[in-house]
Amino acid sequence: MNDLPNHFDAAHKVANFPSIKPRVPERRLEERRTYRTIWISDVHLGTKGCNHELLIDFLDHTDSDTMYLVGDIIDGWRLKKKVYWPPEHSDIVWRILKRAKRGTRIIYIPGNHDEMVRPFSGMNFGGVEIMRAAFHDTADGRRLMVLHGDEFDTIMLAHRWLAFVGDALYHVMMKLNNWVAAARKRLGLPYWSISKAAKNKVKNAVEFISKYEEVVARAAAERGVDGVVCGHIHTAEFRSFEYGGKRVEYWNDGDWVEGCNALVEHADGRMEILHWPDEVARRNRRESDVTPSVPEAA
Numbered sequence: 001m002n003d004l005p006n007h008f009d010a011a012h013k014v015a016n017f018p019s020i021k022p023r024v025p026e027r028r029l030e031e032r033r034t035y036r037t038i039w040i041s042d043v044h045l046g047t048k049g050c051n052h053e054l055l056i057d058f059l060d061h062t063d064s065d066t067m068y069l070v071g072d073i074i075d076g077w078r079l080k081k082k083v084y085w086p087p088e089h090s091d092i093v094w095r096i097l098k099r100a101k102r103g104t105r106i107i108y109i110p111g112n113h114d115e116m117v118r119p120f121s122g123m124n125f126g127g128v129e130i131m132r133a134a135f136h137d138t139a140d141g142r143r144l145m146v147l148h149g150d151e152f153d154t155i156m157l158a159h160r161w162l163a164f165v166g167d168a169l170y171h172v173m174m175k176l177n178n179w180v181a182a183a184r185k186r187l188g189l190p191y192w193s194i195s196k197a198a199k200n201k202v203k204n205a206v207e208f209i210s211k212y213e214e215v216v217a218r219a220a221a222e223r224g225v226d227g228v229v230c231g232h233i234h235t236a237e238f239r240s241f242e243y244g245g246k247r248v249e250y251w252n253d254g255d256w257v258e259g260c261n262a263l264v265e266h267a268d269g270r271m272e273i274l275h276w277p278d279e280v281a282r283r284n285r286r287e288s289d290v291t292p293s294v295p296e297a298a
């Protein structure tokens with residue numbers, strides 16, 4: 001437990017917010033895009049899998065009236081085994097608390113990896129409201145149910161074997177993913193997720209995801225809402241279903257381990273899944289476009 005003081009120090013720093021400064025300095029507020037709502041989930045703070053660099057970049061380039069943290073924000077399962085908490089993870093917590101302080105409504109719906117937060121549902125910590133699930137009304141009048149999504153795991157019993165095989169394989173793949181990402185970065189190549197590419201090729205995984213999406217959408221239809229927003233399966237997606245002549249939308253906000261996605265609602269109620277590595281690549285291209293060309297020597 002020689003890592004404990006370090007961990008304690010992180011908690012102490014968060015408690016002393018905002019007297020402390022983040023290690024990665026915040027960008028100017030004027031540079032941010034504003035949305036009505038932002039949903040993110042499956043950040044897995046406390047694990048090496050968390051892509052904190054891209055998430056800090058995302059948080060520094062966006063703002064919203066409301067922000068939903070749709071579960072698995074902190075990975076309590078991994079932290080129980082081994083304490084891993086780099087300063088950038090505190091920076092993320094700092095940025096979320098700072099948003100709350102600036103007036104963003106923050107709703108934190110714990111998932112299965114941060115289930116230790118679930119008993120605090122109904123409470124408010126430094127402007128962060130903790131809820132078991134929520135209903136969100138879009139600007140154009142749709143009612144969406146927001147939950148993490150592990151609630152449907154028991155219904156997916158037939159696919160349980162996949163979860164067992166998946167977990168072991170997943171950690172091997174994540175280690176490989178970090179290694180490839182670091183190598184690609186050194187070579188100046190854009191971020192690319194090995195596990196995401198592999199997952200797309202595995203037929204069973206595709207079937208599992210497809211079935212999961214149907215189960216969740218059906219549950220939303222049964223509750224009479226217009227749609228559902230969830231996370232959990234690390235696969236950002238939009239699908240439209242029809243049950244008894246009524247349209248039901250399925251939105252998954254993805255994750256910050258593999259895909260690095262966020263779901264956003266624009267001022268008019270239009271929703272969009274952002275794939276942040278693409279947004280960064282686009283921004284870098286724009287920046288290189290505006291760089292004046294060096295005149296050639298005569």
Ligand SMILES: [Mn+2]
Nearest residue numbers: 072111112232
């Ligand atoms: Mn989960």
